[in-house]
Amino acid sequence: xxxxxxxxxxxxxxxxxxxxxxxxxxxxxxxxxxxxxxxxxxxxxxxxxxxxxxxxxxxxxxxxxxxxxxxxxxxxxxxxxxxxxxxxxxxxxxxxxxxxxxxxxxxxxxxxxxxxxxxxxxxxxxxxxxxxxxxxxxxxxxxxxxxxxxxxxxxxxxxxxxxxxxxxxxxxxxxxxxxxxxxxxxxxxxxxxxxxxxxxxxxxxxxxxxxxxxxxxxxxxxxxxxxxxxxxxxxxxxxxxxxxxxxxxxxxxxxxxxxxxxxxxxxxxxxxxxxxxxxxxxxxxxxxxxxxxxxxxxxxxxxxxxxxxxxxxxxxxxxxxxxxxxxx
Amino acid sequence: xxxxxxxxxxxxxxxxxxxxxxxxxxxxxxxxxxxxxxxxxxxxxxxxxxxxxxxxxxxxxxxxxxxxxxxxxxxxxxxxxxxxxxxxxxxxxxxxxxxxxxxxxxxxxxxxxxxxxxxxxxxxxxxxxxxxxxxxxxxxxxxxxxxxxxxxxxxxxxxxxxxxxxxxxxxxxxxxxxxxxxxxxxxxxxxxxxxxxxxxxxxxxxxxxxxxxxxxxxxxxxxxxxxxxxxxxxxxxxxxxxxxxxxxxxxxxxxxxxxxxxxxxxxxxxxxxxxxxxxxxxxxxxxxxxxxxxxxxxxxxxxxxxxxxxxxxxxxxxxxxxxxxxxxxxxxxxxxxxxxxxxxxxxxxxxxxxxxxxxxxxxxxxxxxxxxxxxxxxxxxxxxxxxxxxxxxxxxxxxxxxxxxxxxxxxxxxxxxxxxxxxxxxxxxxxxxxxxxxxxxxxxxxxxxxxxxxxxxxxxxxxxxxxxxxxxxxxxxxxxxxxx
Numbered sequence: 001x002x003x004x005x006x007x008x009x010x011x012x013x014x015x016x017x018x019x020x021x022x023x024x025x026x027x028x029x030x031x032x033x034x035x036x037x038x039x040x041x042x043x044x045x046x047x048x049x050x051x052x053x054x055x056x057x058x059x060x061x062x063x064x065x066x067x068x069x070x071x072x073x074x075x076x077x078x079x080x081x082x083x084x085x086x087x088x089x090x091x092x093x094x095x096x097x098x099x100x101x102x103x104x105x106x107x108x109x110x111x112x113x114x115x116x117x118x119x120x121x122x123x124x125x126x127x128x129x130x131x132x133x134x135x136x137x138x139x140x141x142x143x144x145x146x147x148x149x150x151x152x153x154x155x156x157x158x159x160x161x162x163x164x165x166x167x168x169x170x171x172x173x174x175x176x177x178x179x180x181x182x183x184x185x186x187x188x189x190x191x192x193x194x195x196x197x198x199x200x201x202x203x204x205x206x207x208x209x210x211x212x213x214x215x216x217x218x219x220x221x222x223x224x225x226x227x228x229x230x231x232x233x234x235x236x237x238x239x240x241x242x243x244x245x246x247x248x249x250x251x252x253x254x255x256x257x258x259x260x261x262x263x264x265x266x267x268x269x270x271x272x273x274x275x276x277x278x279x280x281x282x283x284x285x286x287x288x289x290x291x292x293x294x295x296x297x298x299x300x301x302x303x304x305x306x307x308x309x310x311x312x313x314x315x316x317x318x319x320x321x322x323x324x325x326x327x328x
Numbered sequence: 329x330x331x332x333x334x335x336x337x338x339x340x341x342x343x344x345x346x347x348x349x350x351x352x353x354x355x356x357x358x359x360x361x362x363x364x365x366x367x368x369x370x371x372x373x374x375x376x377x378x379x380x381x382x383x384x385x386x387x388x389x390x391x392x393x394x395x396x397x398x399x400x401x402x403x404x405x406x407x408x409x410x411x412x413x414x415x416x417x418x419x420x421x422x423x424x425x426x427x428x429x430x431x432x433x434x435x436x437x438x439x440x441x442x443x444x445x446x447x448x449x450x451x452x453x454x455x456x457x458x459x460x461x462x463x464x465x466x467x468x469x470x471x472x473x474x475x476x477x478x479x480x481x482x483x484x485x486x487x488x489x490x491x492x493x494x495x496x497x498x499x500x501x502x503x504x505x506x507x508x509x510x511x512x513x514x515x516x517x518x519x520x521x522x523x524x525x526x527x528x529x530x531x532x533x534x535x536x537x538x539x540x541x542x543x544x545x546x547x548x549x550x551x552x553x554x555x556x557x558x559x560x561x562x563x564x565x566x567x568x569x570x571x572x573x574x575x576x577x578x579x580x581x582x583x584x585x586x587x588x589x590x591x592x593x594x595x596x597x598x599x600x601x602x603x604x605x606x607x608x609x610x611x612x613x614x615x616x617x618x619x620x621x622x623x624x625x626x627x628x629x630x631x632x633x634x635x636x637x638x639x640x641x642x643x644x645x646x647x648x649x650x651x652x653x654x655x656x657x658x659x660x661x662x663x664x665x666x667x668x669x670x671x672x673x674x675x676x677x678x679x680x681x682x683x684x685x686x687x688x689x690x691x692x693x694x695x696x697x698x699x700x701x702x703x704x705x706x707x708x709x710x711x712x713x714x715x716x717x718x719x720x721x722x723x724x725x726x727x728x729x730x731x732x733x734x735x736x737x738x739x740x741x742x743x744x745x746x747x748x749x750x751x752x753x754x755x756x757x758x759x760x761x762x763x764x765x766x767x768x769x770x771x772x773x774x775x776x777x778x779x780x781x782x783x784x785x786x787x788x789x790x791x792x793x794x795x796x797x798x799x800x801x802x803x804x805x806x807x808x809x810x811x812x
Contacts, residue, residue: 001598
């Protein structure tokens with residue numbers, strides 16, 4: 001498979017997952033804020049920090065209020081990470097390689113983008129917010145379903161799975177981060193009565209509440225939820241599970257040593273995390289998630305260097321190794 | 329009651345491909361005409377709808393630019409096929425082979441000894457002023473000494489039924505995928521006519537293309553790695569590039585996917601690492617192929633590709649520089665080129681042509697602008713030409729100035745009374761003008777497609793068949809008849 005095609009597929013999948021998870025992120029914050037007492041709520045500002053787009057946001061808006069943040073994360077065309085931009089990027093990436101996937105996949109992505117664009121043009125009122133986010137999540141899941149049901153298990157599918165699983169692991173940690181971000185107030189005592197509610201919102205935004213109840217069979221407690229979302233090997237949106245899928249996909253590709261090693265490192269970090277103490281300290285949790293994100297970047301770099309390598313200058317001569325490969 | 333009544337079909341004095349007179353189908357078309365006339369209006373509408381659905385589900389599109397954005401349009405298609413009797417086609421095929429053989433000898437000569445110029449058959453100034461002559465190609469010996477591996481020649485029929493060669497496309501001719509897809513659509517729409525078994529098949533083109541490309545490989549003992557090189561999705565023929573790559577089972581690459589190392593070996597970047605490429609079916613114009621050798625600003629090309637080709641490490645089809653024979657002025661010399669290299673009389677006639685570079689011809693052209701079609705030497709897609717009888721006096725005046733300013737760039741031909749074929753319009757058939765583009769493959773031997781792509785001017789009385797300008801297409805049937 002051509003590197004360019006692999007790269008396009010990988011990014012298509014990342015952008016689709018990013019659109020879906022950004023919708024989930026906005027949704028968990030909305031629900032959290034509804035549950036929290038007014039004077040404790042830190043509001044919408046944390047979302048901007050968590051998505052790592054502070055400067056881009058502050059260039060455009062003077063206030064981090066609900067309206068601005070929502071607009072920026074959902075439909076802002078100048079924000080490459082917004083839901084609308086992510087869908088546009090997914091579509092652009094796939095457009096140049098659409099011959100390698102089934103026609104239905106291309107049509108669904110195209111349709112979803114056009115639909116979301118139309119809804120954004122109509123404006124994002126608080127009343128319509130929920131149905132907008134649902135439409136995005138459902139649309140992205142339809143793409144995932146079509147991939148599952150119509151795409152052969154070849155390198156094409158493999159690069160899609162790589163993109164999706166890496167993005168999902170990354171975004172799940174960001175969604176967990178919303179919770180820690182919103183608990184930064186210095187007096188955790190005040191928030192204790194609401195703690196369970198908040199963790200429940202996080203689970204629900206990841207459609208993980210029922211799976212959690214079935215597997216954990218305990219009341220919703222911080223450390224258990226954290227263990228479930230970080231370390232569970234069965235829940236599809238759990239970080240450890242996504243990383244496991246990533247390793248599994250990589251094993252079907254040639255020259256996977258470096259990328260596999262990068263995944264193994266992050267997996268070890270996740271599985272060895274002390275969830276008890278992380279759940280007690282929002283600051284530690286935030287720092288831990290930052291560290292994981294560095295690991296995710298390393299995984300991406302390893303994949304990109306191995307499989308998408310672009311030679312900006314002409315190589316002097318291709319190494320003997322490549323020549324040998326070719327003659328085998 | 330049927331909607332199609334051949335007795336009232338009127339081609340207004342033009343030669344019609346299916347009927348010799350109202351109510352009298354030509355022998356090869358009798359079965360088709362009978363079947364079409366037997367359809368009820370509803371049945372006819374259903375067949376037309378079936379074709380539209382097939383085109384949509386098969387995803388047959390072409391790309392047009394409109395107000396700065398790119399649109400994929402469904403391929404405009406007419407369900408009534410154009411028919412050529414097999415015995416006539418065999419003569420045409422022989423003529424095309426002769427023509428392409430001579431053209432390849434001509435190109436090879438131009439890049440070596442230029443005997444044809446030294447012998448005074450081709451004026452030196454034609455060559456000197458050719459914009460498609462590539463000095464970088466001098467002295468190169470491509471495999472089989474073939475330069476134009478894939479040629480698309482446009483044929484038109486005049487009022488008296490004579491088939492003329494209108495032009496030869498030797499650079500990156502397109503349309504063959506539509507020829508193949510038109511057949512697939514027609515088989516779904518008119519299966520009953522195919523049951524007679526008299527329609528000769530077209531579908532071995534892609535395997536012939538593959539075999540021809542494989543024969544060019546610099547490593548003949550290995551299974552060759554062949555790729556199709558496309559400028560990308562914004563090219564109007566991208567659909568065809570993807571189609572041919574898919575049908576041959578080879579990679580569709582863009583310039584950025586390829587890299588040339590210091591040993592002049594071409595590789596493509598794959599997830600397995602760099603993989604050596606042997607043959608490139610390139611659908612990019614010469615000038616964009618290699619920024620090292622040609623246009624340094626080209627983003628589409630591959631730096632070093634020309635030296636890889638020159639040193640025989642990779643094959644390019646068509647070879648760079650082949651376009652030197654794809655020039656409307658050189659065209660006028662083709663009958664002489666055939667005589668010169670093959671010592672044969674041309675089997676297919678050229679349209680009589682006036683070359684504005686010669687004073688006598690130029691004066692004739694300027695005096696008869698209202699009767700002639702004037703074409704620039706190096707435009708394709710029907711752009712930049714003057715159709716004298718349809719132009720206003722002011723347009724003719726302006727064109728006359730252009731000719732005087734740059735006579736070498738213009739040639740003129742009489743306006744041909746292009747033949748027509750019945751075409752479905754508003755539920756009945758009307759005569760529309762058609763041409764024909766067969767494709768000729770040259771490798772160790774020469775092969776011609778069974779028929780070709782029939783393009784039809786869907787607009788009433790229009791002579792412009794280009795899809796970018798309101799043209800459509802038809803399936804082309806070569807039909808065995810009992811006639812000798």
